[in-house]
Amino acid sequence: MRSILKFLCASGLAIAALPAAAALNVFACEPEWGALAQELGGDKVSVYSATTALQDPHRIEARPSLIARIRSADLLICSGAELEIGWLPLLLTQSGNSKIQLGTPGYLEASQYVAKLEIPKVLDRALGDIHPGGNPHIHTDPRNISKVAAVIEERLAQVDPANAGTYHSRAKAFLDRWHAAIARWEKEAAPLRGVPIVVHHKAFTYFINWTGMREVASLEPKPGIPPTPSHLAELIDQMKSQPAKVIIYSSYNSPQGAQFLSERSKIPMVMLPFTVGGTEKAKDLFGFFDDMIERLLGAVK
Amino acid sequence: MFKKNALALAAAVALALPHEAWAQTQDELRDLREQVKQLEKRVTDAEQAAAQASNRPAGENAFNPAVSLILNGIYSNLSQDPAKYKLNGFVPSNGDVAPPPRGLSLGESELAIAANADHYFRGTAIFSVSPENEIEVEEAYMQTLALSYGFTIKAGRFFSAVGYQNEIHAHAWDFTDAPLAMKAFLANQLSDDGIQLKWVAPAPFYFDLGAEAGRGKSFPAGPDGGRNKNGFSSSNFFTHVGGDFGTGTAWQLGASYLTTSPQDRVYDDVDSTGTAVTNSFTGKTRLWVLDGILKWAPNFNPTETYFKLQGEYYRRKESGDLTFDTAGVVGTQTGGYGSTQSGWYLQGVYQFVPMWRVGYRYDRLDAGTASIGLVDSGALAAADFPILAKYNPTRQTVMVDWSPSEFSRVRLQYAQDKARSDATDNQIFLQYILSLGAHGAHKF
Numbered sequence: 009m010r011s012i013l014k015f016l017c018a019s020g021l022a023i024a025a026l027p028a029a030a031a032l033n034v035f036a037c038e039p040e041w042g043a044l045a046q047e048l049g050g051d052k053v054s055v056y057s058a059t060t061a062l063q064d065p066h067r068i069e070a071r072p073s074l075i076a077r078i079r080s081a082d083l084l085i086c087s088g089a090e091l092e093i094g095w096l097p098l099l100l101t102q103s104g105n106s107k108i109q110l111g112t113p114g115y116l117e118a119s120q121y122v123a124k125l126e127i128p129k130v131l132d133r134a135l136g137d138i139h140p141g142g143n144p145h146i147h148t149d150p151r152n153i154s155k156v157a158a159v160i161e162e163r164l165a166q167v168d169p170a171n172a173g174t175y176h177s178r179a180k181a182f183l184d185r186w187h188a189a190i191a192r193w194e195k196e197a198a199p200l201r202g203v204p205i206v207v208h209h210k211a212f213t214y215f216i217n218w219t220g221m222r223e224v225a226s227l228e229p230k231p232g233i234p235p236t237p238s239h240l241a242e243l244i245d246q247m248k249s250q251p252a253k254v255i256i257y258s259s260y261n262s263p264q265g266a267q268f269l270s271e272r273s274k275i276p277m278v279m280l281p282f283t284v285g286g287t288e289k290a291k292d293l294f295g296f297f298d299d300m301i302e303r304l305l306g307a308v309k
Numbered sequence: 310m311f312k313k314n315a316l317a318l319a320a321a322v323a324l325a326l327p328h329e330a331w332a333q334t335q336d337e338l339r340d341l342r343e344q345v346k347q348l349e350k351r352v353t354d355a356e357q358a359a360a361q362a363s364n365r366p367a368g369e370n371a372f373n374p375a376v377s378l379i380l381n382g383i384y385s386n387l388s389q390d391p392a393k394y395k396l397n398g399f400v401p402s403n404g405d406v407a408p409p410p411r412g413l414s415l416g417e418s419e420l421a422i423a424a425n426a427d428h429y430f431r432g433t434a435i436f437s438v439s440p441e442n443e444i445e446v447e448e449a450y451m452q453t454l455a456l457s458y459g460f461t462i463k464a465g466r467f468f469s470a471v472g473y474q475n476e477i478h479a480h481a482w483d484f485t486d487a488p489l490a491m492k493a494f495l496a497n498q499l500s501d502d503g504i505q506l507k508w509v510a511p512a513p514f515y516f517d518l519g520a521e522a523g524r525g526k527s528f529p530a531g532p533d534g535g536r537n538k539n540g541f542s543s544s545n546f547f548t549h550v551g552g553d554f555g556t557g558t559a560w561q562l563g564a565s566y567l568t569t570s571p572q573d574r575v576y577d578d579v580d581s582t583g584t585a586v587t588n589s590f591t592g593k594t595r596l597w598v599l600d601g602i603l604k605w606a607p608n609f610n611p612t613e614t615y616f617k618l619q620g621e622y623y624r625r626k627e628s629g630d631l632t633f634d635t636a637g638v639v640g641t642q643t644g645g646y647g648s649t650q651s652g653w654y655l656q657g658v659y660q661f662v663p664m665w666r667v668g669y670r671y672d673r674l675d676a677g678t679a680s681i682g683l684v685d686s687g688a689l690a691a692a693d694f695p696i697l698a699k700y701n702p703t704r705q706t707v708m709v710d711w712s713p714s715e716f717s718r719v720r721l722q723y724a725q726d727k728a729r730s731d732a733t734d735n736q737i738f739l740q741y742i743l744s745l746g747a748h749g750a751h752k753f
């Protein structure tokens with residue numbers, strides 16, 4: 009018993025010695041929301057991103073380090089639409105943090121504020137790991153980013169009213185730059201309109217929808233199921249009759265499936281950053297879209 | 310459509326106007342265009358909202374809790390009779406420690422139901438249906454959502470936070486059966502009726518402290534069902550630290566200390582003449598557990614490959630009285646009893662390609678030397694307590710499993726089990742595990 013008490017005292021001291029965090033703690037499930045919160049919050053926020061562009065956000069372990077971070081979060085920003093269902097509920101119940109529970113201003117599901125695509129008509133796991141709410145990878149359409157930016161600004165002001173003015177002016181400045189960038193991207197991406205492509209996972213559905221490309225096949229036989237030899241063989245046949253112009257896979261996918269199909273069908277493959285941090289150039293949200301468009305234009309030339 | 314009509318209307322109006330009003334009309338036209346634009350936006354927004362809204366379930370079952378069902382079945386090929394399974398050197402825990410019956414059998418089917426009750430509480434219930442058609446409440450607890458400062462309270466029946474694997478449901482284990490240490494010290498898996506308070510520290514790494522008070526309804530407490538007394542009969546203190554190394558390794562270390570005072574905790578044995586007797590223990594049990602887990606995946610992305618190393622060390626001290634032959638078949642006698650016993654296992658699991666994993670586990674128990682008062686005084690012989698004769702059980706296990714999706718797994722496992730002092734049991738298991746319904750989230 010005495011040793012337990014000693015331990016308690018020692019750990020109490022260790023924690024008291026930590027510097028008091030002045031900035032608002034933002035816990036972002038994915039890097040794009042982390043980057044966006046950073047744009048809007050500046051030095052008023054301290055952003056932690058639970059995942060990176062090199063991870064599959066469907067399959068994340070509820071690691072102790074994530075519980076430690078969510079424990080002290082003031083605002084949680086996630087994609088939602090069941091993308092994080094395998095790990096976020098566990099983090100929330102383990103956190104002992106009432107500020108970021110479902111239904112509080114500190115809990116933000118970005119996908120609730122945009123129109124979702126691919127909402128399944130039939131729900132059955134035989135169809136793969138489908139999301140009842142629709143495709144959750146909404147961040148690949150820049151117009152969704154502006155919608156979510158407005159919501160984040162509102163929430164930041166709600167949980168940290170003292171800095172509401174800063175959030176408002178930063179959001180305005182960001183959105184001005186962002187809308188100018190969208191106009192530029194739409195011009196740049198014009199040659200992509202109508203281009204048939206093969207994807208690895210349905211991770212870029214919103215981007216494809218925005219740029220007007222045509223998704224003709226995916227390497228995964230069903231959402232969330234890794235490519236199988238038989239499915240790849242079918243794709244090779246399909247590419248003979250209806251060739252796609254490019255095969256895309258994301259920064260967290262293994263390139264093997266794309267390579268296999270690319271070599272046999274002589275269709276170029278290109279890796280796209282899944283989100284901010286997925287490539288050297290995708291340093292922030294602007295770089296993310298710049299790089300996606302640049303890489304695709306390079307491949308379909 | 311709106312746009313076209315409006316523009317046509319605007320054009321008609323513009324044409325009909327005399328020339329001097331042209332500038333003014335231009336302004337109106339611009340306004341009109343702006344209005345049309347806004348109208349168009351409102352229509353698209355409304356359409357989108359309608360599309361989203363129609364996807365929301367309606368009706369009184371819209372608040373159904375998350376329901377999931379675990380199905381599992383097993384084929385066992387055992388060289389020894391599972392009905393005669395025992396861990397020599399250890400007081401039988403009377404738990405579900407024997408391997409499944411030979412041949413084909415159904416494993417436990419598990420029905421889990423969970424939902425937030427309101428903004429304060431979350432409720433979880435897990436019922437298991439045994440192949441013998443018995444329903445057992447495996448877990449049924451409430452958990453707080455609204456406490457702050459890192460505190461969580463859990464109350465009801467739940468798997469105790471003693472050691473690492475005890476808190477994890479059997480369907481999520483990496484091997485078909487429990488480590489020998491869990492079988493010997495926790496009667497396979499310890500769930501108790503109680504209350505748990507846990508605190509997560511506000512630190513950049515993971516650190517928690519927790520305490521549990523329980524009814525003591527099963528081994529290592531006793532008698533079965535718990536004692537007839539107010540207050541609580543078993544307590545457990547635990548702590549964990551954890552974090553990340555670099556960009557691919559996550560770790561967690563834990564320690565726990567469980568104490569309970571069993572009263573008339575009975576077990577069956579045979580005496581030196583071969584007569585079946587029931588003995589019982591009354592006294593104090595103290596169990597220390599150290600556990601560690603390390604998971605590695607490139608960039609923390611376990612989709613392609615990952616490696617998991619897990620180990621636990623158990624050490625138990627028991628002291629009190631041992632009553633020989635409680636039923637008085639050959640003569641009831643009571644004397645002192647004391648023992649210090651330990652056990653550990655270490656296991657590694659490696660996913661070498663997507664869907665496929667291999668694993669190896671080594672188990673070892675150390676029975677130590679028990680001091681039995683009745684034997685020391687010469688009242689009875691050591692042969693009257695054959696199950697307590699010193700023996701160190703060991704086991705080696707290998708497995709390979711295939712998981713075509715997150716919701717199914719087929720596993721083949723081979724074990725060489727030396728739990729009995731007189732025979733080696735070669736065990737082969739072929740098992741399937743399916744998870745239907747709500748997408749479960751698994752503990753680290």
